[in-house]
Amino acid sequence: MTPGHPLDLSVYLVTDAGLCGERGVADVVSEAVAGGVSIVQLRDKHATSEQLLVQLAELARVIDGRAAFVVNDRLDAVLAARRRGIRVDGVHLGQGDAAVLEARAALGPDAIVGLTANTPAHLAAVAELPPGTVTYLGVGVIRPTPTKLDHPPALGIDGFAEIAAATGLPCVAIGGVGLADVAELRRADAAGVAVVSAICAAPDPSAAAREFADGWAAAAPMPTGGRGRAEPVKGMPGVPRVLSIAGSDPSGGAGIQADLKSISALGGYGMAAIAALTAQNTRGVRSVHVPPAAFLAEQLDAISDDIDIDAVKIGMLANADVIDAVASWLRRVRPPVVVLDPVMVATSGDRLLDLDAERALRSLLPLADLVTPNIAELAVLAETEPATAWTGIVAQAEVVSAGYGVRVLAKGGHLDGATVPDALVDAVNATIVEFSGDRIETTATHGTGCSLSSAIATLRISLGGWEPAVDEARRWLRESLRHGEELHVGGGHGPVHHFAGLWSRGGIATAPTASEVEAAWWGEIAELRARIDSLPFVRGLADGTLPPDVFEEYLAQDAHYLRSYSRVLAEASRLAPEAPEQAFWAACAQHCLDGELEHHHDRLGDPGVDPVRPNAVNTAYLDHLVASAARGGYAELIAAVLPCFWIYDDLGRRLIAGDLGPAARSPEHPYADWLAMYGDPAFEITTRQAIDTVMAVASRSTPEVRGRMLRAFRRSAECELAFFAFHAAPGCRT
Ligand SMILES: Cc1ncc(COP(=O)(O)OP(=O)(O)O)c(N)n1
Ligand SMILES: Cc1ncsc1CCOP(=O)(O)O
Ligand SMILES: [Mg+2]
Numbered sequence: 001m002t003p004g005h006p007l008d009l010s011v012y013l014v015t016d017a018g019l020c021g022e023r024g025v026a027d028v029v030s031e032a033v034a035g036g037v038s039i040v041q042l043r044d045k046h047a048t049s050e051q052l053l054v055q056l057a058e059l060a061r062v063i064d065g066r067a068a069f070v071v072n073d074r075l076d077a078v079l080a081a082r083r084r085g086i087r088v089d090g091v092h093l094g095q096g097d098a099a100v101l102e103a104r105a106a107l108g109p110d111a112i113v114g115l116t117a118n119t120p121a122h123l124a125a126v127a128e129l130p131p132g133t134v135t136y137l138g139v140g141v142i143r144p145t146p147t148k149l150d151h152p153p154a155l156g157i158d159g160f161a162e163i164a165a166a167t168g169l170p171c172v173a174i175g176g177v178g179l180a181d182v183a184e185l186r187r188a189d190a191a192g193v194a195v196v197s198a199i200c201a202a203p204d205p206s207a208a209a210r211e212f213a214d215g216w217a218a219a220a221p222m223p224t225g226g227r228g229r230a231e232p233v234k235g236m237p238g239v240p241r242v243l244s245i246a247g248s249d250p251s252g253g254a255g256i257q258a259d260l261k262s263i264s265a266l267g268g269y270g271m272a273a274i275a276a277l278t279a280q281n282t283r284g285v286r287s288v289h290v291p292p293a294a295f296l297a298e299q300l301d302a303i304s305d306d307i308d309i310d311a312v313k314i315g316m317l318a319n320a321d322v323i324d325a326v327a328s329w330l331r332r333v334r335p336p337v338v339v340l341d342p343v344m345v346a347t348s349g350d351r352l353l354d355l356d357a358e359r360a361l362r363s364l365l366p367l368a369d370l371v372t373p374n375i376a377e378l379a380v381l382a383e384t385e386p387a388t389a390w391t392g393i394v395a396q397a398e399v400v401s402a403g404y405g406v407r408v409l410a411k412g413g414h415l416d417g418a419t420v421p422d423a424l425v426d427a428v429n430a431t432i433v434e435f436s437g438d439r440i441e442t443t444a445t446h447g448t449g450c451s452l453s454s455a456i457a458t459l460r461i462s463l464g465g466w467e468p469a470v471d472e473a474r475r476w477l478r479e480s481l482r483h484g485e486e487l488h489v490g491g492g493h494g495p496v497h498h499f500a501g502l503w504s505r506g507g508i509a510t511a512p513t514a515s516e517v518e519a520a521w522w523g524e525i526a527e528l529r530a531r532i533d534s535l536p537f538v539r540g541l542a543d544g545t546l547p548p549d550v551f552e553e554y555l556a557q558d559a560h561y562l563r564s565y566s567r568v569l570a571e572a573s574r575l576a577p578e579a580p581e582q583a584f585w586a587a588c589a590q591h592c593l594d595g596e597l598e599h600h601h602d603r604l605g606d607p608g609v610d611p612v613r614p615n616a617v618n619t620a621y622l623d624h625l626v627a628s629a630a631r632g633g634y635a636e637l638i639a640a641v642l643p644c645f646w647i648y649d650d651l652g653r654r655l656i657a658g659d660l661g662p663a664a665r666s667p668e669h670p671y672a673d674w675l676a677m678y679g680d681p682a683f684e685i686t687t688r689q690a691i692d693t694v695m696a697v698a699s700r701s702t703p704e705v706r707g708r709m710l711r712a713f714r715r716s717a718e719c720e721l722a723f724f725a726f727h728a729a730p731g732c733r734t
Contacts, residue, residue, distance in 0.1 A: 007068060007112060008038035009136055009172050009192030011212045014072070015042050015059075016147060019200035025055065028205045030062045035206035036213025037199070038192070041092050041114075043072035049080065056081045056088055070112050075103050090114070092138060095122065104133045109402075114138055114172070118152045123167050127359050130383060131403025136191060139163045141175020147196045151175055161188035165331045168366030168404065182215035189331065192216075239700070240268040240461035243303060243335070244454055245296075245326055246315025247276035247288070247343075253495030254280075254447035259313055259454040261498035266476060267700050268458035271307070273299040275326075276318045282446055282490025285346075293321035300329040311337035311457040314368070315450055319353070323360035330367045337460050340368035340406075341453035345376035347493075365404035370424075370466065372409040372453045373400075390421050394432065402427035407466060409456070413448070424470050433467050435474055444484025444494040451496055452477050462700065464577040468633030475704045512706075514695035521698075521710060525643070525717040532651065532720065533660060537727045542660035544670050551671060554727040560614045561621065561723070566592035568625045568641060575634035581693055585638070588686065617726045621719035628712045635701055638694045639709035643716040649687035652678025 013032050020028045029040055042059055044052060052074060060081070063069050070090045071078050081088045090112030091103055103113045109132060117123055117137040126134055139160055141151045154175070155163065164171040170191030177185070177193050185193055193212065202208035242263045249255035256272035263270035275296050279286040303309065312335045317323045330338060342361055344353050353361065358380065365371055365381070375393060379386040381404075382396040390412050397410035405428055412421035417439065424433040452473055459469035483500035512520070532538060537554070540546030569589035576582035614622070628640035656679030658665040664675055677683070694713075698706050 007135060007170075009170055010216045011037045011209060012039045012041065012172050012174075012192045012194035013037040013199050013209070014174070014194055014196045015040065015044070016196045016200050017044060019147070019197050021201075023205075026058050026062050028200055029059055031204070031206040032199050032209040033063055033067045035209030037067055037209045038213075039068040039070065039112075041070050041072050041194070043196075045073075049074075049077060052077045053080055053084070053086075057084070057086050060086045060088060068112060070114060075106060079106060090135065092116075100129065100133055112136075116140075117167075118155065118163065120163075120166065123163065126167065126169065127363060131362070131381075131400065134169055136170040136172055137163075137167065138174050138194060139171045140173060140177075140194075142173055142181065142185075143176035145176040145197070148175070157181065157184050157188055160185065160190065164189045165328060166363075168363050179211050179215055182212060183219035186216060186219040240310045240458050241271065241307060242268045242311045242313060242454065242458050242461070243271045243273065243309050244313050244315065245273045245275055245300070245317070246313070246341075246450065247278050247318070248274050249278055249280055249447070251281045251446075251490060251495070253282065253489065253493075254450045255315060258447035258450040258495065258498070259315065262451040262454040263313075263458045265480075265498045266455050266458045266473075266702060267462060268311075270454075271303060271309075273303060275322050276316055282492035282494050284492070288318060290318040290322065293319075293325040296322055297325045297329060300326070300333075304329070304333045309333070309335045310461045311335065311339065313454040313457040314338065314340045314364070315453070316343040316352075317361065317364075318357070320356040320360040323357060323364055327360070327364050327367060330364075337457060338368045338370075339453050339457040339460070340364060340371045341449055342371055342373050342377050342381065343449075344380055345374070349376060351380070362404070365400070365406050368406050370407045370409060370453075370456065370460075371400070371404075372411065372449065372456070374411055374449060375414045378408070378410065388415075390415060394423050394425060397423065397425040398427050398432075401425045409453075409470060411449075411452075422470070422474060424466060426466075433470075435471060437474065437478055440478060440481045442481055442484055444481065444487070444489075444496055446490075446493040446495045448477065448481070448496060451480065451498060461577060462635075462697075463705070464575045464634035468635070472702065472705055476702060479704075512699055514692065514699040517698045517706070518691060518695045521695075521713055522646075524710065524714055525647075528714075528717045528721050529647065529650070532647065532724055535721075535724050537724050538651070538660065541664075541671055541674075542655055543663045544666075546671070548670070550727055551674075557615055557618050557723070557727070561618050562592050564622045565625070565641070565644065566590075568622075568629065568637070571629050572634065572637050572641060575629070575637060577634065584689060584693060588690070591686070615726060617719065617722040621716070621723060624712075624715050624719060635697050635705050636708050636712045638690075638697060640712040640716045642690055642694045642713055643720050645687040645690045647717065647720050648678045649684055652680075653684065655679065 013029065015025050015029060017025050033040065040059065040063055042055055044055060047055060056071065056077060060069060068089045069087065070092050071088060072092050073094065075091050078088050078091050090107055092114035093100055093103060094116045100113055100115050107113065112135045113133065114136050115126065115134045115138065117126060117139060141154050142157060142160060143154045145151060160173050172192045172194045173185045173190045174194035177195050178198055182193055195212065199205050199208045244256045244259035246259055247255045249257050256274060260270035260272055273296060277289040314326060317326060344351065344358065344361065346352055362381065373381055375386050378393065378396050378400065381400045384396060387393040387396055393410045393412060397408040401408045408425045410423040410425055419436050420439050422435045455473035455476055456469050459472050460466060463469050463472060477496065479500050480496035480498050483497035484494055487494060487497055489495055537546065566589045569585050569592060573582050573585035573589060576585055625640050629637040652675060654660060655664045656675050663669060669675060698709050701709065
């Protein structure tokens, strides 16, 4: 199993020599892997150790890394094979086989250790194990099967679903599984289907495997983000609907009160299901009342029965029953984004949850996309002592991220020091992104964690990515921290000022409308546009005196630019938080390749061959676009791509209208086809849609994001000027 690459359990072949018949196991396995089997388990209850070793060597050669490879029961055989350099990825153990802890210790952290589990007692035992001990669970039998005569009682697909819903580990369904079960098992949250006879006894194992693989793919849920949930979907364009599931803090600084303020301050629509009532103020918590878990479940169902939820933020959950109710609801509703703030340790250091609740909270982790523990909570999740240095915090975050398959926001705020580091740790994708900022000296820190996690949940929807969401949420929280003491709330640790960024002189500064932003941005580059009009290149284009070889050089550079620009547009499509914008940017990327390169083709020959190396201005422009995507996510990227539409459309229409000289109106003009392309009404429509799309995002973004978008927009306009200026300048043909 390649570290950092998620294990594909979708089509799981368990071998049976008897059922393979004369073809032999090796031939069936080779065919089945070619057909789409993703993991193979050698299961031979009768082979001696030596015989098993021979089979292992042969199957490892046949599989050749095209699928994962494990052995049933025999940890000793895996170890013996590894000593001989035979590639075996792990072992599958039954309840009575070698202990999983022994297997994990012997095979190391990257091996596959599968475990049979069919009952809640089995799951309870698994939950006691250190994170990362078990890779997946084999759950069955679905129905009676003659292949394993001592099989446990049949669960049926519903029984399987209950087991799968009660654990955060991937579950493979096994026992009497046929092709007709695949779709329903996938909908029951199976991580894969394990079969013996359906493939081993098939006349064509490769075709049988392909049918299972196709059936599995066809049953895939909506285009998925992250952990198999649908991409964030919006109702009113641009208003993220965010649900907080947390406790109530009547003093308004933390809990659902802080969540609703944070969600609203960042442009979302906040909802709240109350998991606990507290009597508290800025000096501490006096008492906690926990309504029955069933009532929380009713609140959650009432919301999800009626409202599409874009993101969920989970805060204080006081006991195991409440946690289990949330887990069950999450598995049924599967919100697109789940942020878990694991409230487990009080500021005083007191543990807030009993052991049952702590264990239940661990089972919640794999259902979340991001978990935001403080230092003490991280240590509890990593089952170790609190780190005292930043490197230790990051290391523990990696352990939790890898163990539970969840992103971890490692927070260094409780460390000493002049700066406050945070890190977004994603062991599944092997990325760590660090953020830093000067420490803000204030006593108004109550509810900081709650506010940050609900802000991230909201911004993950509106900005379309985790990194920009964390980056922007941190910027907003720092502004809120800076102004918290102005509220003069309480004598203890007061709350942050959630609306500090929006209040000005006593009134809420309203966000600008899309048309106000459009006018502001177009005005922002008025001087640049005037300079473009006066460039020799543009004057020569207008009156037709531009030397042909200069125009050819410009076209060659433009062809190179457009080839990369189309990739940037495709990235905008990938980052787009909702389908219409995703489709629009994808169409623009396609048009950029088809229409404009075709135009260049008429003059430059095969567009597939890049005739020139990009000059300095071309390279600088493309570097800026790529950096915008990497740094700022969707919002910043679409602001950066806009000038290419807007400036060309404006210039093309004014040229063709004769505004820069009558010559450009003549059909005899030497560059009439170029003018016609950029003066084309269809390009004007596309440009208008691009402007509207960007302005809608800008108008609903926070002032900080809008500022970054404008800077990216202006930088691109400067690049457009430089691009035109480079051509027809002396020496431009070097
Ligand atoms: C993927 C998978 N799930 C369950 C089993 C059954 O294993 P076990 O309980 O050890 O029974 P035997 O296979 O040993 O009879 C499995 N092998 N694979
Ligand atoms: C190995 C094993 N473990 C539980 S059922 C089973 C055999 C499943 O065989 P089939 O896929 O033919 O039902
Ligand atoms: Mg076994």
